[in-house]
Amino acid sequence: MTDPDCREFRVRWADLDPNGHLRHTAYMDYAAQARVALLHDYGFTLERFQELRLGPVLFREETRYLHEVRANERVSVTTELSGLSANGKHWRMRHCIFKADGTLACVVDVQGAWLDLRTRRITTPPVELVQAMEQAPRTRDFAEFGARKPV
Numbered sequence: 686m687t688d689p690d691c692r693e694f695r696v697r698w699a700d701l702d703p704n705g706h707l708r709h710t711a712y713m714d715y716a717a718q719a720r721v722a723l724l725h726d727y728g729f730t731l732e733r734f735q736e737l738r739l740g741p742v743l744f745r746e747e748t749r750y751l752h753e754v755r756a757n758e759r760v761s762v763t764t765e766l767s768g769l770s771a772n773g774k775h776w777r778m779r780h781c782i783f784k785a786d787g788t789l790a791c792v793v794d795v796q797g798a799w800l801d802l803r804t805r806r807i808t809t810p811p812v813e814l815v816q817a818m819e820q821a822p823r824t825r826d827f828a829e830f831g832a833r834k835p836v
Contacts, residue, residue, distance in 0.1 A: 687823075689764060689765045690822055691762070692719045695760075706754060713793060729814060748791060749791065754791075760782050761785075765827075769827075772809050773818055776798065779793070
């Protein structure tokens with residue numbers, strides 16, 4: 686098992702809510718940026734995704750808030766793969782957001798897939814993207830899974 690990918694951010698004024706702490710959607714913004722940065726490091730830049738006419742799409746996003754984060758604090762956001770379908774089409778990732786002192790402030794779990802931007806349908810990604818996803822750090826409870834059938 687490898688260490689989780691980790692990105693650091695400083696909480697900006699624009700990230701706060703009227704109570705003076707990190708607003709709920711800012712946690713998801715940090716998680717999204719951490720996911721995109723990880724993919725970028727594997728060679729899947731915005732330009733590469735545009736060439737492939739492919740993009741990530743989320744089906745579910747669950748956030749558990751544990752401790753308050755305030756203005757100008759530094760936070761670290763980890764990214765780990767928590768699930769992947771056999772064909773790489775569907776995936777799950779977990780982000781843990783830590784305060785500078787190591788306190789776990791929030792956990793964001795997302796489930797998504799790869800969207801063909803031409804057909805607007807879920808698609809199997811190219812082999813090199815599946816290989817990149819297979820290299821990503823994994824949670825202890827990582828599990829291969831099948832896609833849910835539409836209701």
